[in-house]
Amino acid sequence: MIDTRMRLVALLALSPFALALWHAVLARVLRSAKSPQAVAMLASATGAPIAGAPVWLFALRHALTGGQVFWGVVYAALVYSGIAYCYFHLFNISETSRRLRILSEIWLKKEIEPKQLSINYHPEHQIKVRLERLVATRQLKVEEGFYVLDRTVLHRAALAIAAWGDFLRRPLGEP
Amino acid sequence: MRGVVVLAGLLLFAIGMGLHVRIWRKGRPERELLSLVLTFFAPWAAYTFTALVGMRLGPLWVSDWAAVSLLYWTLSGAYLQTYPVLQAASPSLLIVLAVGKAMPRGLSEEELLETLVDPQSQMADRIDDLLEGGLVTQDGGKLRLTKTSAAFIFPFRCLRALLGMELGRG
Numbered sequence: 001m002i003d004t005r006m007r008l009v010a011l012l013a014l015s016p017f018a019l020a021l022w023h024a025v026l027a028r029v030l031r032s033a034k035s036p037q038a039v040a041m042l043a044s045a046t047g048a049p050i051a052g053a054p055v056w057l058f059a060l061r062h063a064l065t066g067g068q069v070f071w072g073v074v075y076a077a078l079v080y081s082g083i084a085y086c087y088f089h090l091f092n093i094s095e096t097s098r099r100l101r102i103l104s105e106i107w108l109k110k111e112i113e114p115k116q117l118s119i120n121y122h123p124e125h126q127i128k129v130r131l132e133r134l135v136a137t138r139q140l141k142v143e144e145g146f147y148v149l150d151r152t153v154l155h156r157a158a159l160a161i162a163a164w165g166d167f168l169r170r171p172l173g174e175p
Numbered sequence: 176m177r178g179v180v181v182l183a184g185l186l187l188f189a190i191g192m193g194l195h196v197r198i199w200r201k202g203r204p205e206r207e208l209l210s211l212v213l214t215f216f217a218p219w220a221a222y223t224f225t226a227l228v229g230m231r232l233g234p235l236w237v238s239d240w241a242a243v244s245l246l247y248w249t250l251s252g253a254y255l256q257t258y259p260v261l262q263a264a265s266p267s268l269l270i271v272l273a274v275g276k277a278m279p280r281g282l283s284e285e286e287l288l289e290t291l292v293d294p295q296s297q298m299a300d301r302i303d304d305l306l307e308g309g310l311v312t313q314d315g316g317k318l319r320l321t322k323t324s325a326a327f328i329f330p331f332r333c334l335r336a337l338l339g340m341e342l343g344r345g
Contacts, residue, residue, distance in 0.1 A: 005238040027338045072176035082249030089256040094331045095343035103328050104342045111317040123292045130267050147274050148281035155275045158268040165261045168199040173264025
């Protein structure tokens with residue numbers, strides 16, 4: 001007989017697969033969405049009750065005391081948040097990584113000459129693609145021909161990352 | 176779930192972070208990412224070793240160990256995935272930082288391109304990186320994947336196929 005803690009751990013360890021399946025459903029339903037990252041974020045957020053339902057039914061509901069339920073919920077929330085964050089990052093890498101794009105193209109064609117790669121690696125194009133993404137996810141907006149901050153989530157995250165880098169004596173972007 | 180298990184996972188993560196901060200502030204290691212992974216592996220390995228040697232093995236202990244380990248590695252994994260942003264300077268972060276600095280007026284596209292585009296950064300550099308890193312071989316002018324890179328991209332290909340999506344735009 002598996003104890004409730006082991007069931008909780010096992011169900012949470014399986015939650016990335018549930019999250020990926022839920023994301024697959026949402027990606028098909030919201031195929032016309034401008035930002036694939038926004039769909040991935042939506043899947044991570046709305047996937048919590050989907051991952052949480054079996055956790056409650058097969059583990060937490062069988063806890064013996066209110067304290068065990070409380071700590072079980074705290075534990076599940078922490079672990080799921082970490083897993084959802086890691087999942088979003090993996091998806092984002094699959095969407096934005098230039099090296100991964102090159103490797104995937106080589107895999108598709110088995111062998112390829114560098115000039116046959118379809119990725120447009122012109123540095124200006126790379127910045128323009130990112131500007132489009134930032135506008136689509138409403139981190140930036142265009143006002144009278146100037147890009148300005150819209151939602152400040154990414155800007156705050158960028159400031160926090162830069163400050164953390166300074167604290168570690170590892171400035172942002174230094175090779 | 177007992178509170179002590181949650182607190183043990185958080186404490187272990189705090190130890191990993193403390194170790195990381197101490198080492199990095201003293202002097203950043205040369206092989207940064209490998210050192211970072213080893214820095215976070217060390218407290219978990221010590222915890223696992225101590226638990227194996229110091230405690231009796233039983234179903235209750237195994238579930239505690241698994242619960243602490245899962246919490247520790249999800250938190251550490253989240254940090255390990257974020258850290259490379261510091262090294263690689265994600266263009267998106269650089270863009271929002273540049274725009275934030277120029278608020279309330281903001282920046283025009285031309286100004287952003289002037290600030291952020293590195294004219295030296297070319298496709299050939301990325302391919303050279305892949306060749307130097309042993310992820311790609313070049314034979315008769317044609318690029319081929321190595322076994323390592325084929326294994327590396329496999330989970331990403333599976334994910335894109337599951338999601339019904341083409342290759343990312345890079």
